Amino acid sequence: MSIGYACLALGVKDSSMKTCMKKNASESRLKELIENNLDSLENLIDYNIKSGIKLFRISSDLIPFGSSPVNGLQWWKIYAERFSLIGNKIRENNIRVSMHPGQYTVLNSQDEEVVERAVEDLIYHCRVLEGLGTGNESKIILHIGGVYNDKKKSANRFSENCRRLPDNVRQRLVIENDDRSYNISDVLEIGKRLGIPVVFDNLHNSINPSSAEKTEEFWINECRATWSEKDGNQKIHYSQQAIDKRAGAHSESIDVKCFLDFYSVLGKKDIDIMLEVKDKNLSAVKCMNCVNGSGKMKSLEIEWSKYKYSVLEKSLAAYNEIRELLKEKRGYPAVSFYSILENALGYAENAGNAVNAAMHVFGYFKRDASEKEKERVLNRIDKYKKGEDGLQPLKKELQRLSLKYEKEYLLESYYFLLK
């Protein structure tokens, strides 16, 4: 049972995927980007190892224009060794990686050229995973595609086009229910027919259900039957609806109590859970800490060191409450800890609290800073207080000085990341 996150991590240095516009995609530019992105991938994997995260989705942006004629490089050969070295880390640490082509990869399109590009794109994704040397439990997740006014016909076209895929691609392919067209029973039918494993996505299922009566548990069990030994553990996608946003929009963070309700239904089954959430690795670590009922106090203390100024920024009361909770050192209060935290981070911005937190942070380099720098910070605070400026310019300034004076403790924290 692993919990993971998709594509990018907050607060991990040099881990972003870079790309360019088509018109700038020269060979040399592409090489630069690929080299940067492979370095980023390695940094993400190192972070996952350090954090005990065993499930990770690799961004499709790894190789810019990876399946397009725009990129004429034989990148999988040129960077074979680089791939292999990163792959070693992945395998040695039992990390399960996957990929998920975007909404524009449509294998069942009515347009033959679109289908050809989809096939190429799936080959691209497969090349990445093969380059890393991961086994067939390392999956490529795909949606069925369009309906074109005839779901049955379009589902059949998906099946036919699936058969056109090279064998190595097909062995990695898994399919997922989507939020508008193909619900979970549609996808299960296709999956069973083709012998392709099915990923259950809870949020898509709640927006686009196949039946009002059947429970999530029922569908997860149905999907379970589509996963065989060679496919590895069953995988599911879990996300929560962002309040006040379009149906299907992912929440900022995972509400830990809701997650645990969902999780308890899964029982002791070996299911890997991919979280789809804006705060990415932060929620993955949170859920991992909460699922482990007898975890280490130390891990909560590390978490607290990263979150504390973000909490203080919203609420002094919550800040003190968590301090007391951790001071007691009784049991393992992960759920209480994160519940207070989530609640506090959800508060509206409050200038008094925000300035208080900023002053705490400022305290770390107040003595080192020049008069001019101090003045800049105080000016920012003043402007913010007067409502002439937002909070971000002030925090940007504090971040700049944290970097300059190498305040690792601050730079490791989420204070500069969370809005």
Add this chain to the structure above:
DNA sequence: CACCGTCAAGTCGCA
């Protein structure tokens, strides 16, 4: 250097 329009892809709903 901050800001913001643009990019890249395919489908679908709506004028």
Add this chain to the structure above:
DNA sequence: TGCGACTTGACGGTG
């Protein structure tokens, strides 16, 4: 028929 939404951060040009 054609346009905007969907999704997404980052690119890259402008002031």
